[in-house]
Structures are given as structure tokens and as C-alpha cells.
Amino acid sequence: MAKRFSVSEYTEGILSGNRVLLSRAITLVESTLPSDQELAQQVLDVVLPHAGRSVRVGITGVPGVGKSTFIEALGLHLVQEKGHRLAVLAVDPSSQRSGGSILGDKTRMNLLAAHPAAYIRPSPAGRSLGGVTRSTREAMVLCEAAGHDVIFVETVGVGQSETAVHGMVDFFLLLMLAGAGDELQGIKKGIMEMADAVTITKADAGNELAARRARAEYQNALHLFPLAASHWSPVVTTSSALTGQGVPEVWEVVQRYVQQIQESGYFQRRRQEQNMHWLHETIREALETRFYARPEVAQQLAGLQQQVMDGRKSAFGAAEELLRL
Numbered sequence: 001m002a003k004r005f006s007v008s009e010y011t012e013g014i015l016s017g018n019r020v021l022l023s024r025a026i027t028l029v030e031s032t033l034p035s036d037q038e039l040a041q042q043v044l045d046v047v048l049p050h051a052g053r054s055v056r057v058g059i060t061g062v063p064g065v066g067k068s069t070f071i072e073a074l075g076l077h078l079v080q081e082k083g084h085r086l087a088v089l090a091v092d093p094s095s096q097r098s099g100g101s102i103l104g105d106k107t108r109m110n111l112l113a114a115h116p117a118a119y120i121r122p123s124p125a126g127r128s129l130g131g132v133t134r135s136t137r138e139a140m141v142l143c144e145a146a147g148h149d150v151i152f153v154e155t156v157g158v159g160q161s162e163t164a165v166h167g168m169v170d171f172f173l174l175l176m177l178a179g180a181g182d183e184l185q186g187i188k189k190g191i192m193e194m195a196d197a198v199t200i201t202k203a204d205a206g207n208e209l210a211a212r213r214a215r216a217e218y219q220n221a222l223h224l225f226p227l228a229a230s231h232w233s234p235v236v237t238t239s240s241a242l243t244g245q246g247v248p249e250v251w252e253v254v255q256r257y258v259q260q261i262q263e264s265g266y267f268q269r270r271r272q273e274q275n276m277h278w279l280h281e282t283i284r285e286a287l288e289t290r291f292y293a294r295p296e297v298a299q300q301l302a303g304l305q306q307q308v309m310d311g312r313k314s315a316f317g318a319a320e321e322l323l324r325l
Contacts, residue, residue: 007039011046014146019119022146026121029138044138047145052271054144055258058165060155061175066201066241067154068108070175073241075109077248078150079117087143088120089136090154119148137168137278166194167277170267171254174198178207178214193225197235197253204240211238230266232257296325
């Protein structure tokens, strides 16, 4: 059985940059055991004053767009050229049948994973919304307390993950492909409105012209959307993770954005709004967990579910009956 560390051992290890204790602490916040959750919250309370000083970047895109390859290229630029300490929270798709997950991001980002200034944490998506785990935000706080000043949150790129990640980061980067047909037909307005920047990936190997064309089309489309609350006009770039072309420029866009919203005061307001959002999300999740854990609910639930499936009772009626218990 693995050793169970104390709160002080966890916090001292995290604040000193101990990667083993950081990983163990993230495992704690991912655990559903009540004893682990209690310990995790105690650790979070201690390290919280040391968090919040990073730039948080959400990165999403459809499967096949090359998220892991792009993240490794940008990450190596940050740790090797810019002197940053980077943490990548990569959420892997989970099987809905077995709950299993490949957790292959460390394999795909082997160069970045080997760098002492980078920390990669793959986590199974489980059944959480859009692949963003319940504990992603807490893991982000732990990584910040450990001294990582840039946090990437990579999503599985499906479902509602974009909305969930957008609610926990400062900058939202959307990766898109060119040359796969009519690009504008594939635009989802909601995703595009959330994006602070779009980069057309794989702009290499003869695909440069298509990437430039797609860049112009996306930039024109973005001009049709109303200006965001940050008063930032989204930027579209092209990049190649294989050649490195355009990768540093993406980080320059992030820096310009962060500087603008810090000067305007939007950065702090956004962080405060996110904290309030996650307060209410945490309350909702805790109430749901406690509701289903009640013995009287567990006793009645199976029978009511069967009645709803058989059409003998409406879902609304069954829910109301359970809530009155």
C-alpha cells in the first residue's frame, strides 16, 4: 500500500516543486474516496495563496487536428526559449463501457515530458462534461502552487468540453485544419465566439496555400461576430508543429491578449467570475453526490426508474417524489 502523506508533507513538497508529491496530490483530488477528498481540500486550502499567478490556456480542436503535436512544439518553445515552467493537463477520452483510458499524451509528447521545466498530467475524462474532469481546476491550482507559470488544459475536443474549459482559463485557443473541404461549413458559432485565437495547423508539406486560404476565411468570419467582453479581436494564424513555423507567433498572440486584459482590468474580473462559477458548480456536484448517497433515495430509486422506463410514471413525477424524501 502506498504511503499516505500528511497535509504538511504534501504542501511542503508541492511548494518546493516536488513532482512526485504534486502527482500524488492530483491523484488525491481525483479520488472519490471521502477520506481522500477531505485531505485534498486541506492541502488545497494551504497552497491556494501560492496559486493564481499563471497564464491559463485552454487548447481544443477536433480529433486529428494535431493537438498533442502542437502542444509539444509550443511547450518546448516556452520551456527552452522563454524560460517558463509549463504544466499540461491533458484529458484523455474514456470508454463509456469500461471507464478505461489510453492516457497516451506522455507518449505522444515524449520530448516535452522529459524536460525538467515541464509537467504533463494525463487524466481520464470519465463521465464528466465534455472530457473535463471534475478535478481539473483543482489540479491547475496545485500546479500553480508548484511553480508552473503557464498551464495548458487540453480537451478531447468533443461534446461540451469547449464550454467547460473556457470557464477555467484566461485564453482559449482553437486548432483547425485546412484542406478538408469547405472550412466555413464546419464552423460552430458557439465555439468560434469563445475562441481568442484560431490557428490553422499542419501548414506544411504542400498544405501552405490551403492553410493561408483557410486563415483568410476564418478571419473574415470572426469579424461578423460581436466583440467579446474582453474587447479583444480574435486573431487567426497558421502554424506547423513539424517545422516550427508560426508556433512562436501563437505565444506572442497570447502575450498580447494577456497584457491587454490585465491593463483593462478584465483579467481580474474574469478570474473572479470563474471562481464564483466553480463555487456553484462544486455545490451542485456535492448536492447531487449527497442526494444519491442517502439510503432512502437508494431504496426508492430502482423502483421509480423501472416505473419511468415502463411508462407508468413520468420522469418529472419520479424526480419530485425522490426530492420529497
